[in-house]
Amino acid sequence: MPHLDRNGVKIWYESRGSGPAVLLTHGYSATSRMWAPQIRGLADRFRLIVWDLRGHGESDSPEDPSAYSEDATVEDMAAILDACAVERAAVGGLSLGGYLSLAFHVRHPERVSALLLFDTGPGYRSDEGRQKWNRMAEGYARGLDEKGLASLGTGLEVRVAQHRSAKGLAAAARGILKQTDARVIDSLPQIRVPTLVLWGERDDPFVKPGEYMAAKIAGARKAVVPGAGHAANLDQPQAFNAAVGDFLGSLTR
Numbered sequence: 001m002p003h004l005d006r007n008g009v010k011i012w013y014e015s016r017g018s019g020p021a022v023l024l025t026h027g028y029s030a031t032s033r034m035w036a037p038q039i040r041g042l043a044d045r046f047r048l049i050v051w052d053l054r055g056h057g058e059s060d061s062p063e064d065p066s067a068y069s070e071d072a073t074v075e076d077m078a079a080i081l082d083a084c085a086v087e088r089a090a091v092g093g094l095s096l097g098g099y100l101s102l103a104f105h106v107r108h109p110e111r112v113s114a115l116l117l118f119d120t121g122p123g124y125r126s127d128e129g130r131q132k133w134n135r136m137a138e139g140y141a142r143g144l145d146e147k148g149l150a151s152l153g154t155g156l157e158v159r160v161a162q163h164r165s166a167k168g169l170a171a172a173a174r175g176i177l178k179q180t181d182a183r184v185i186d187s188l189p190q191i192r193v194p195t196l197v198l199w200g201e202r203d204d205p206f207v208k209p210g211e212y213m214a215a216k217i218a219g220a221r222k223a224v225v226p227g228a229g230h231a232a233n234l235d236q237p238q239a240f241n242a243a244v245g246d247f248l249g250s251l252t253r
Contacts, residue, residue: 003058004083006076009067012058013051013080017043020252021086022116023077024050027095027231028177029140029169030157031057034094037237042245049089051080053096054172057161061168068175074104081111090248092116092196094157094233095206096177099123102184105191114251115195115217116244119230121209122185122216130179137177144170157231188216195220196247200228200235221247 003010014032016039026034032050039048052059054068054076062068077100081089091101091112098120105112124130143151148166152158163169195217199210201224214222223243228235 002083004076004079006072006079009054009062010060011051011054011076011080013049013083015047015049015084017045017047019046020113020248021047021049021081021084021089022248023081023086023089023091024048024116025077025093025097025100026050026053026056027093027097027157028173029056029152029161029163030094030155031161031163033057033160033162034157034231034234036160038233038241038244041237041241042248045245046248047086049080049084049086051076053176055165055168055170055176056172057163061165061171065171065175068171070100070103070176070180071107073100073176074107077104078108078111087111088113090114090116090251092118093120094118095120095230099184100176102187105193106183106187109193112193114193114248115191116247117195117197117210117213119199119203119206119210119232121206122188122213123179123182125182125185130182134178137173140177141170141173144173155231156229156234160234188213189218191217194247194251196223196244197221198223198225198232198240198243200225200230200232202227202229203232206230223247
């Protein structure tokens with residue numbers, strides 16, 4: 001399995017299928033394993049590139065806390081595209097992975113052919129909202145410090161994950177999951193690439209963020225997956241794949 005060396009930090013990635021490239025990023029405390037139903041259902045038409053964030057799954061968990069940041073993660077994504085010889089891709093992800101996809105577009109808009117935003121949000125413009133989010137992230141990190149991997153949640157995308165380092169996940173919560181500014185949410189009106197905003201019907205915390213992004217991004221397509229929760233791609237993979245496949249297929253027609 002391929003690893004990318006990023007200044008001594010090994011980042012695991014995998015490329016499956018053929019066709020237009022799609023870079024998919026998992027959520028916090030999940031891994032690339034969560035995309036298995038999409039590889040089975042979509043790799044006959046698209047080249048799916050999946051990977052594990054720093055501190056997650058098969059990627060390294062560096063000791064230095066400063067090695068974990070939104071900026072470093074965005075550049076990991078760019079380096080993976082380089083390693084796959086992909087100049088432009090549809091870039092997307094679920095939860096934290098969707099937010100990071102937006103952050104990637106802020107930094108590298110020329111490398112994004114489309115955005116896929118699943119059960120995610122654009123961050124916060126207000127300090128109050130951002131502070132509340134960051135307290136939640138710190139709570140995750142403290143749980144991992146105190147209880148190790150036993151503190152992880154029970155979401156389906158987490159249950160299918162396999163991790164090697166509770167310390168790495170705690171560092172990722174403090175360095176990647178936490179947010180520092182409003183760059184991402186402020187970028188929404190400037191997005192000009194085709195965008196799919198999708199969420200599970202039962203994913204209550206992300207309904208309003210999804211509606212907000214769909215309204216702010218010009219021409220965005222909105223999709224709600226019936227009967228699905230936060231991990232819409234795992235709860236209802238056939239409906240999820242149909243929505244994503246139809247959207248991606250429309251870009252080549």
